[in-house]
Amino acid sequence: MRIFDPHIHMTSRTTDDYARMAEAGVLAVVEPAFWLGQPRTSPGSFTDYFDSIIGWEPFRASQFGIRHHATIALNPKEANDPRCRPVLDLLPRYLAKDGVVAVGEIGYDSMTPAEDEAFAAQLALALDHELPALVHTPHRDKARGTQRSIDVIKESGIDPGRVVLDHLNEVTVAAAKDAGVWAGFSIYPDTKMSPDRMVTILQEYGPERVLINSAADWGKSDPLLTLRTGEAMLKAGFSEDDVDRVLWQNPVAFYSQSGRLDISDKSEVEATFAGNSILRGGS
Amino acid sequence: MxxxxxxxxxxxxxxxxxxxxxxxxxxxxxxxxxxxxxxxxxxxxxxxxxxxxxxxxxxxxxxxxxxxxxxxxxxxxxxxxxxxxxxxxxxxxxGDSGVPLLEDALRTNDTRLVSAALGPYADRLGQEAWRQAVLKCVFMGVPLKEVHRLHDRADAELGAMLRAFAQERAAAGRDMPPDALALLDQLKEA
Structure with a gap:
């Protein structure tokens, strides 16, 4: 099974996770910019974070043969802090990078006017930079938040085929499907979505325009739940090709719309570090 | 060049x-x-x-x-x-205004940046920082052939640092990279 995890926060994970992921068949990941648990208080801590997910993390990932790309944005929660908002002016620098394959995570947390403004401004940046958009749906008041996100996406003029609406569930999937956006599902140990529930959704809606991710971060999460979902699909009678479609071909197709996804020759990346005993970044 | x-x-x-x-x-x-x-x-x-x-x-x-x-x-x-x-x-x-960039690159844990910081512009890097950078290359496994003017600039103090590092490696039963041993030999002869 080859796996592309289209949404995982590797900066919060250990090198042991990278090793386990590589062993499980994870060949590529996308790391969206998001919050870190502890709220930030200045644009500087955002840019250091962005530097990390376009610099240090790809280096770490490459040591395990995993291709790493990022998405860049001011997340909705911190868009509410006026001390953080100036980072919006620095985003164009990062959205020009080769390794940045979408604007994200944008969207809603509490659906405030500040979030409205940051969401619309960043959809405009996605259009300017010819990038797809990764839209986080809120964990509270989710159904209304999803509908409102779809309205904002439609208003922005971005092609819905270049947008993924993430963290969907049984209640919100139909609206996303109707809107023509990609449907993202985050498989979690006990909250957002589980492998078995995911199988049921796939049976009802099919594998088209579906992205399955672990969204593993600093909370209770598991980077191997993509693999577990593939296994649950096979057990439920899906073909290997269906599994490959949702765990590999779909994320490749979605992020290829950036024109920047580079999964062509992973051996080249591995060779860069061959011969160096630097698996710990020093000995 | x-x-x-x-x-x-x-x-x-x-x-x-x-x-x-x-x-x-x-x-x-x-x-x-x-x-x-x-x-x-x-x-x-x-x-x-x-x-x-x-x-x-x-x-x-x-x-x-x-x-x-x-x-x-x-x-x-x-x-x-x-x-x-x-x-x-x-x-x-x-002029010298790019020296802080070398210092930044040398603080990283990325072997590509560390070795790139030791090209011809590193002639503007002070001798103390340069010695530490060479030792860091040995520590990280960056080949010393990447270091510009290595043999001209290597001095007795760098030799002492490398010898101490070789002793630590020997005590731990670990090897020194051959290019670092060759440099030590050169410094002994000087």
């Missing part, structure tokens, strides 16, 4: 780059959007002298930019951009 004029003549046929160089000369802040996009805009094909098209284009963009834009290009650069800035430094008329 390759010069800016050589890079310029190699890329003379790249019209998009020629236009962009004019744009940057007129409006220096435009380099912020062009520099990261160099591979996508101008290509990545290999050139002569160990350069690629995107690296050479980045060096030329920096050559028409004021020094503060050079520092910003590094500050906000991803790894490939930072490597391109470090490679361009000896070609740029910026």
């Amino acid at each position: 390759t010069t800016l004029d050589q890079l310029k003549s190699e890329l003379a046929g790249n019209e998009r780059l020629t236009d962009d160089l004019r744009r940057v000369a007129d409006k220096p802040e435009t380099v912020a959007g062009l520099f990261p996009a160099a591979g996508r805009r101008y290509g990545r094909e290999p050139l002569t002298g160990g350069w690629t098209t995107d690296e050479a284009a980045r060096a030329l963009l920096l050559s028409v930019s004021p020094a503060d834009q050079v520092l910003q290009a590094y500050r906000y650069g991803d790894t490939a951009e930072k490597l391109a800035v470090l490679k361009a430094l000896p070609l740029l008329p910026i």
Whole structure:
């Protein structure tokens, strides 16, 4: 099974996770910019974070043969802090990078006017930079938040085929499907979505325009739940090709719309570090 | 060493780059959007002298930019951009103002940045910082052939540092890289 995890926060994970992921068949990941648990208080801590997910993390990932790309944005929660908002002016620098394959995570947390403004401004940046958009749906008041996100996406003029609406569930999937956006599902140990529930959704809606991710971060999460979902699909009678479609071909197709996804020759990346005993970044 | 004029003549046929160089000369802040996009805009094909098209284009963009834009290009650069800035430094008329960039690269844990910081521009790095950088290369497994003027600059103090490191490795039952042992031999003979 080859796996592309289209949404995982590797900066919060250990090198042991990278090793386990590589062993499980994870060949590529996308790391969206998001919050870190502890709220930030200045644009500087955002840019250091962005530097990390376009610099240090790809280096770490490459040591395990995993291709790493990022998405860049001011997340909705911190868009509410006026001390953080100036980072919006620095985003164009990062959205020009080769390794940045979408604007994200944008969207809603509490659906405030500040979030409205940051969401619309960043959809405009996605259009300017010819990038797809990764839209986080809120964990509270989710159904209304999803509908409102779809309205904002439609208003922005971005092609819905270049947008993924993430963290969907049984209640919100139909609206996303109707809107023509990609449907993202985050498989979690006990909250957002589980492998078995995911199988049921796939049976009802099919594998088209579906992205399955672990969204593993600093909370209770598991980077191997993509693999577990593939296994649950096979057990439920899906073909290997269906599994490959949702765990590999779909994320490749979605992020290829950036024109920047580079999964062509992973051996080249591995060779860069061959011969160096630097698996710990020093000995 | 390759010069800016050589890079310029190699890329003379790249019209998009020629236009962009004019744009940057007129409006220096435009380099912020062009520099990261160099591979996508101008290509990545290999050139002569160990350069690629995107690296050479980045060096030329920096050559028409004021020094503060050079520092910003590094500050906000991803790894490939930072490597391109470090490679361009000896070609740029910026005096010693790029030395803090070497110091930044040497603080990282990325072997590519550490070795790129020890090119010809490292002649401007003080001897103490340079010795620490060489020792860090040995520690990280960066081949010492990457270090510019290694044998000219290596001194007795670097020899003492390497000997102490070799003792630690020996005590732990671990090997020293052969290039570091060869350097120690050279310093013993001196």
